[in-house]
Amino acid sequence: MEQAFLQFLATQKQTLSAEGVGIGDDAAVLAWPADSKLVVCTDLISDETDFHLADVTPQQIGRKALAINLSDIAAMACQPVGALLTLLLPQGEGSLQLAQGIYQGAAELGAQFACPIIGGDTNSWPGKVAVSVTVLGQSLAGKPLLRSGAQPGDAIFVTGQLGGSIWRHHLDFTPRVHEALQLTQACSLTAGMDISDGISIDLPRLCQQSDVGAEIDVRLLPLSADAQKMSEKTGKPAWWHGLNDGEDFELLFTVPQREADQLVAQWTNATPITRIGTIRHERELTMLGEDGTRQPLLPEGFSHH
Numbered sequence: 001m002e003q004a005f006l007q008f009l010a011t012q013k014q015t016l017s018a019e020g021v022g023i024g025d026d027a028a029v030l031a032w033p034a035d036s037k038l039v040v041c042t043d044l045i046s047d048e049t050d051f052h053l054a055d056v057t058p059q060q061i062g063r064k065a066l067a068i069n070l071s072d073i074a075a076m077a078c079q080p081v082g083a084l085l086t087l088l089l090p091q092g093e094g095s096l097q098l099a100q101g102i103y104q105g106a107a108e109l110g111a112q113f114a115c116p117i118i119g120g121d122t123n124s125w126p127g128k129v130a131v132s133v134t135v136l137g138q139s140l141a142g143k144p145l146l147r148s149g150a151q152p153g154d155a156i157f158v159t160g161q162l163g164g165s166i167w168r169h170h171l172d173f174t175p176r177v178h179e180a181l182q183l184t185q186a187c188s189l190t191a192g193m194d195i196s197d198g199i200s201i202d203l204p205r206l207c208q209q210s211d212v213g214a215e216i217d218v219r220l221l222p223l224s225a226d227a228q229k230m231s232e233k234t235g236k237p238a239w240w241h242g243l244n245d246g247e248d249f250e251l252l253f254t255v256p257q258r259e260a261d262q263l264v265a266q267w268t269n270a271t272p273i274t275r276i277g278t279i280r281h282e283r284e285l286t287m288l289g290e291d292g293t294r295q296p297l298l299p300e301g302f303s304h305h
């Protein structure tokens with residue numbers, strides 16, 4: 001199987017920079033601008049834990065394995081430059097096809113973001129399929145964006161729409177790489193991250209790193225149609241799903257108060273940005289509810305870990 005997969009890989013075209021070396025040698029080689037930082041992240045997803053093999057295509061698995069990493073690179077406001085794809089496959093028939101599909105799903109998404117698959121490894125075992133992707137990225141304008149720079153008074157924004165990701169979005173979301181790079185041009189971002197476990201879990205993480213608190217207004221949350229759909233199913237309000245559902249993979253970022261209005265006025269990207277709250281000096285996390293009353297923001301979201 002592995003030989004056959006290697007032969008398949010040899011037929012796949014990946015676009016690398018002039019001095020780059022991808023799949024085919026002992027290790028990959030990347031040219032690196034002297035003034036940029038290397039950012040690197042990795043993620044492992046497996047059958048039954050992160051997806052159900054029976055319910056998805058191999059391409060969707062590969063796409064998602066790369067997309068969640070690209071989302072982390074976007075969260076750092078960096079440009080992805082290459083990915084390593086490692087597969088642990090079930091023994092037996094069908095695993096070559098599975099490997100090819102996973103690769104194709106990842107390679108296709110990577111091509112959209114100038115992030116070729118530059119290497120990886122494959123093995124098989126008497127268990128279920130697992131996929132690990134590592135992405136390398138470059139900081140462009142100065143330093144990577146961290147979680148630790150939010151200041152009291154900063155406006156808190158999110159990209160896109162939130163909630164109900166489980167219906168569809170967690171498989172077909174677009175990592176916000178372009179939006180992140182555009183934001184770095186448009187304003188002075190102070191902190192950022194991607195929303196993987198829901199705002200109610202992720203915003204406290206950002207606040208902790210920045211040593212600040214925050215208040216959001218649930219009436220401002222940009223809710224997806226799927227958040228509404230979830231609400232009809234669970235009986236909880238749609239905003240609850242916008243706040244607590246996981247796997248939105250939107251960006252959560254902070255901007256100095258004085259730049260917030262101008263950023264909104266000038267933003268032309270098709271992906272909306274929405275101001276949802278304010279960073280505060282007091283370390284607590286609060287929210288204004290549907291009726292405008294202040295209450296504690298409780299981490300009720302979904303955590304994978």
Ligand SMILES: [Mg+2]
Nearest residue numbers: 072075194196
């Ligand atoms: Mg993240």
